Amino acid sequence: MTAEDGQTSDERPEPLVTFERVGYAYPGASRRALDGLDMTIFRGEFVGIVGATGVGKSTLCLTLNGIVPQFFGGSFFGTVRITGHDTLETATSRLAATVGMVFEDPETQITATTVEGEVAFALENLKVPTELMQVRVAEALRAVGLAGLERKHPARLSGGQKQRLAIASALALAPDCIVLDEPTSQLDPVGTAEVFALLSRLNRERGITIIVASHASEELAAVASRILLLSGGRIIRDGAPGAVLGDVALLKTHDVRPPDIAQAYAAVAARLMPGTPPLAPITLGDASEAFAPFAEAFAAAAPEPASRPSPTGAPVLEAIGVSHVYPDGTAALRGVDLSIRRGEFVALAGRNGCGKSTLIRHFLHLLSPTTGTVRVDGIDVAGLKISDLARRIGYVAQNAHQLLFCDSVREEVAFALTLMKRPKGEIDAAVQFALGAMRLSDLADRHPASLSRGDRLRLAIAATLAPGPDMLIFDEPTTGQDWAGALAILDICRSLNAIGKTVLLVTHHLYLLAGYADRLVVMAQGRVVLDGPLDEVLYSGPALAAASLAPPQTVSFAASLDGLATPGRRPLSPSALAALVEPVGEGAR
């Protein structure tokens, strides 16, 4: 399969990567991770690879420098050629000079103890002469905006800086292409924007071919020249971004989140233009033109009176004038006042380093305030025993699915209670409740390691529920998740909220919140800068931007239209935007 559109000129650039009937299965796996891939990637392209978790995106990336199959083994079929070199016959160490790789986790891919040492590492391995190496290292660091930090320890960089460092390491090789596997999934919106802006510049100004696997639909739509949709190890669609990311129905079938604005368009079009939907716009820039035919329908929409039950429960989590200064002098919290009432579903957002985690650690009594008071259930948290606290607050870490300790699902849920020597009847009842709430009763005797990632996360939540907490704190559970995974977690949060649990959800993904959270708290530089009903905060415009957060595209778009940003309307999601227009009946077509 080749690109259907995209390049239409006569002088096609030369092929850089060719896949011929490529199939691959990991050792011991019955299913093929890649299944019959045929494609050519040309020099100078910016290729985005989209697909749900487990469809073969990472495997595809790893075939590009021969790690698959040279490192993993397994059964490999077909041929992959990079600049004419067969990846089966060329050593990975030689391919490394042609293909620069950037991986998801900044922690495990950085090997050196200084920024410049990190960039130089691959060059040293490739025996690049010292003088040339020094030029290339300095040049690469300048290109990614890290010049001046040469002697810094990489651990001291921010997430976005770490990934830019990884890109610099790839760039210093002067490679023909840079391959990135989920480079932004661990980053906040600012870090993500930094990385995509850099990639776009390298592609545009230097002609470096970029191949990036990512869940960041909006960013890909803005910068890619070609999109591959993968599903079940196959290429389902290959074309210009508009043709792939604008096909909302197709993406949804394959569990890929379309850009928010594309979803919004598709939802509105489904009401106003029944039948085959046209391709949706994929960037905000294209939206106004595409939505123009619908302007009248929006104008006719009547505002609905805002009805919002204000929370009445007693405050269960309170921070009163909380400041925290770390031993190294960093002031992480500067007078935070926050009160969360029983039964609320609150989202907490803000860029990395804004103090979210520090605040959460105060509620969990893993940190104590330098000044101020933290109360849980009206009690100063300093006075609560560890076991008392666990009975009040449940905490679900981002990697909770990896923090499992026991040999069976039932044992895992009972683990803490057993160690606390609770009566057997109490343990059994708690386990039964927790397994039921997380729909794990049928899996009670399975080994946790045999479960899927999603089930393991539900198990970790069940174990958190067992001591019977009324409040649950979810710490960036949607980070690194694909669309279906993120929605599944939010559904769990909502169902727990529905049975009366107070939920505090930390996330960067504001576009996921509509329909789930009622209230959004935004932190910046150690302070709470915005706190209010979800619609108010998302429609706060410059105030949100000042905290380095961007609202979902639907919100940005609606805010640009007359009358849609008034209270009572304020659509937060594509479906809410569509609900503002009267559907056209089948007969009216």
Added chain:
Amino acid sequence: MTAADSLLQLSAGRFAAIDFRVKLVFLLLASTLIFVWNSLIAQGLLLAVTIALMLAAATPLATIWRLIRLTLPALILIVVIQGLWSPFGVHPVFTLPDSLPLLGGAHVFTVEGLLFGLAVCCRILVPLLAFQLVFMTTETNDIVLGLTRLRVPYRVALLFSTTFRFVPLLLEEFQAIKDAQRLRGIDLDSFGMVRKLVAMGRMLVPLITGSLAKAQAMEIALQSRAFTGSPDRTQLHPGREKLTGMERAMILIALLFWAAAIVARIGFGMGGSVL
């Protein structure tokens, strides 16, 4: 600041600029002389010099204190045991009154024993602090280079650099697991030995699986950067293949001092007695 953070301390300064080979000689000197001497004064001096060098190299006091605190229980135990039962013990610190049944008249602590206990403490602290000083003031790259120049195989030398990267990751992982258990309500400090061991044993499962996954990701990242383990490579900062005259002199003086100290100890018994 987390535990992992203080391991990442890389300080600048004059000591840091000295060639790794010179530092290594100093480390060997300090760690052997401390066993040649029994003298508390000589050992105390060596300890003081080591700590002074650490402070001069801008090692935070907190890091020094953390290392001392780590060994403190063992140090106290050593002083107590030596103080009570050291064969060198002559002068009792105090003697239990004769009127006391069973234990009456027994000597509790001897001056010589306590002093020898302190000397043994120096034997633990000096190598520990000197190791921290040498390795924390040397960039990993220079350690690897220095070791390969001393004919240590490149792969072995690189183990150092990866260990330095990996240990903080492991510590972070361990802390996250401990927090996870604590937040489920498991209060290790309030548990008896058996329950504590059960909980700690369970921690190993995610720690090992997590470490294996991280090790594999690191290996893939290394291979993707053309790493083969071959010593045939170039360097961003090749450093000086040759030592400067000053550094040669420092090594010579150190070795002469070392030899003299041993000769003095064996031939003349200098530094042999505790005081």
